[in-house]
Amino acid sequence: MQRAISTRRSALLLALATTFAAALPALAQGDYPNKPVTLVVPYPAGGANDAVARLVGQKMAEGLKQPVIIDNKPGAGTTIGTALVAKAPADGYTVVLGSLASHAVAPHLYGKPGYHAIDDFAPIGTIGLAPIVLVVAKDAPYADLKSVVDAAKAKPDMLTYGSSGNGSPLHLPGELFKQSAHIKVTHVPYKGGNAHTMDLMGGRLDMILDTATSAVPMVKGDKVRPLAVAASQRMAEFPNVPTFAEAGYPGFEVSAWYALYAPAKTPKPVLDRLNAELAAALKTAEVSDKLRNLGVRPVSGSAAELAAFTKSEYDRYEKVMREGNIRID
Template sequence: MPFSHRMPRGLRPLLAALCLGCMIGCMTVAPQAQAQSTDKYPSKPINYVVPFAAGGTTDLLGRLIGQRLSQVLGQSIVVENRPGAGGNIGSDYVAKAAPDGYTLVGGTISSHSINVSLYPKMPYDPVKNFQPVALIGTLPNVLVVNASSPWKSVEDVIAAAKAKPGAINFGSSGNGTSQHLSAELFANMAGLKLTHVPYKGSSQAVQALLGNQVDLVFENSVAAVPMIQSGKFRALATTGPKRAAELPDVPTVAEAGLKGYEIVSWQAIFAPAGTPAPIVNKLATEIGKIIREPDMRQRLAALGVEPSGAGPAELGAFQKSEVAKWAQLIKVANIRLE
């Protein structure tokens, strides 16, 4: 006989009320639990992966932002360098990490927009496999040569390269990086043949130029400016649409003769796709505040970075536009990995 047929009638309304109460309670537990877990975030150190070698632009910015973020969140930000393949190795590691807010990556114009159109086989999708968090800022690259170089201008470089096709080499922080593409676009627009020597990061490319192992480098302003100011490098041109504030006497590549030339690099922070929105928003809010702090803005500007602090939605839209832009440019300029 069914249980309900044996139940006293007086208990039925009470049981119904209890069941309704349980249903309502279950419906409210999940949001409360989520809110509580977000309030406790972070409860352990956060791993900040830099997909390039130590000492380069992404590394320097990651440590600068990470140090301040650790103070704000009350947890250590552990910077881990996983260089190689133009940022692909470290980025792939984060793409496959648990989406819990404890693994972030210092994403760049190369790892999160250029590489997908340049590498024949990508281990990750720069858009689908990542959750945008915050845009640190944008920065130009600088065409630099060793201070002992005979070249004093862009015209000198072009004349020398045309005189000896393929004999002049340039260093970069890796295949597919903005440094690499800056030189390739330069060569394409000027009708030159240059030889590419890729390294695992900016610091290694800088050291190679310092030791005259390469003839020139298009380097991020973060790594280039200190070397220029110390008198070790000579700046010939910048790649942005306007002159860099920290290098007012240095012309843009467009001003130096290649009209229409423009490349602006960028640095951002991403989490694995699927990271809970409350955690992403908390990180984005705090990082945005840090980047907008007067002292931080001043420190970034001194490195040649135009601070941003844009959040997930704005960064996501910007990244998608960059992916499309570079796909078109790489196709038109016929830029390929050798």
Template sequence: MHTRALLTRLVRHTLILALPLALTPISAHSQAAYPDKPITMVVTVPPGGAADFVARTIGEALSKQVGQSVLIENKAGASGTIATAFVAKAPADGYTLLQGAISTHGIGPHFYTKTPYDPFKDFMPLGVVAEFSLVLAVNANLPVNSVQDLIDLAKKKNGQMSFATPGAGSAPHLTAELFMTEAGIKMLHVPYKGSAPAVVDVASGQVDIMFDGFPSLMPHIKSGKLRAIAAVSPKRNSLAPDLPTFAELGFPKMISSLWYMPMVPAKTPKEVVDKLNQALIKSLNGTEAQKRLEAGGAQLVFGTPADSQAYMKKEYDRWGVVIKNAGISTSN
């Protein structure tokens, strides 16, 4: 009995010592295997438009780099709030990404008095930013060929001209508000759920003008249904070098861009964040995907997740001032 008890205790002791050793390789293997299933990137707008174009281009490039499919899921509504809140509550395992944007992390938290997420506490950017300078375009049948023509017509119509946007609180919306303040005019805001339906109605003449990125506007500019008037950027747009900037025309404060950055829930393990950061940079920097994005008017900025956080904070602060000065917000 003494021998049997001794053997029993010895076996138990051996199993206890072996347990951590048995678990360690499995844990290490599971981390090293990431990703071992498809990744989903949630986009805040419907298919079509700059955000969707960026997400699909980045998703395709990232998929080739990590060896797993990157699925695009469009969740439109409330200027991206619906999609952003969804990802904020998603498992922090690296399998659900958000196509974060100026509307969700630069403007929305100021514009909406209540948002179901914190732009900084709930998310970690992945170190890649795609910027699109905005362009002012008008319906081709509008008797407007310059910014001054537009200002004169808006004053003549006394607030009856209309401008379309991808949604209340979006970068195009705030850019139009800034323009009205700088030009001393009033226009009617017509919000849509995304750029694609907005640009269609401007091209058809149901709405007069809109600010947006070239990926949304270019097909209709080429078809002759829209006329580009000016670029909202520090320097001329490479896709339309003959188009003057607002700064050249006497509006130095008219600088705005759409920007997008992939991000994950904040509690995602650092190893996964670093792996995604490195994979994104390798898949985009100097690749065909980068050329495709640049051909669509984007400028890519590469860095660390901390670099992207600093970029986001700067934009958050700048647009907070614009919104406060314009006195616009919503209780939603």
């Protein structure tokens, strides 16, 4: 009899312990966040990516009621900082500012980037898109996109376009355009910085397919001339500049983009909280207006939508790089 009671007591204690242990993660998630959140930016301080992260992080911190600490971890084409987050604890306290470079290009450009762009991350939400703009020098002889294509077809490989390096977000839109227009244009890679824009303005390059983030201030400063925007609609910043579709290349839409990701296996309630705070931040005029001033179109959405978009971009650029035989410098 005593043995039976003891057995039942042991079983009850075991059941209680199991239930309590199972409840711990839920309790922790319900208390999230109870300490600062680190937002890793795989770029140096001072650039467009850093500005986007600080703007969004500061506003999200108000809703989270915890600081969002920006941690710049540049290097190796964004792979150093991105890999760091892939290996971080999946608790929502370490997230990364993902981009076209980190989640669609670098995984194919580097043999061992230190992470898998799809498998190692849990999407949180999209911040925004920065459409690609084809720009030429102010005194360039090209009046529109057609004149560029005509010149390229008349003199294959004679026209040049510059970028910040092989496999960079400025290189691949050029490859996509070459494939779309069936032209041969010579790519001139630079070692980062703004040397390519200086050479464009100096007439040593024919064109650059740049992000709106970089192009908008140059156009407003009357330093370059935009010929086409790779977006579904014209940009408010240059309403007289046609889209690539309007210029004869339907479906040619290319953008740099910004999004937030957490390590894979981060609990869904935590991801939902981060997504909600991101969406709330993007709805404020303060954030949306400043993003637009950076040439970024705010885009709010679910984690599932970002997951589908990331996979689409990942597959798209894998194909571009394979067909263009693009290799790391």
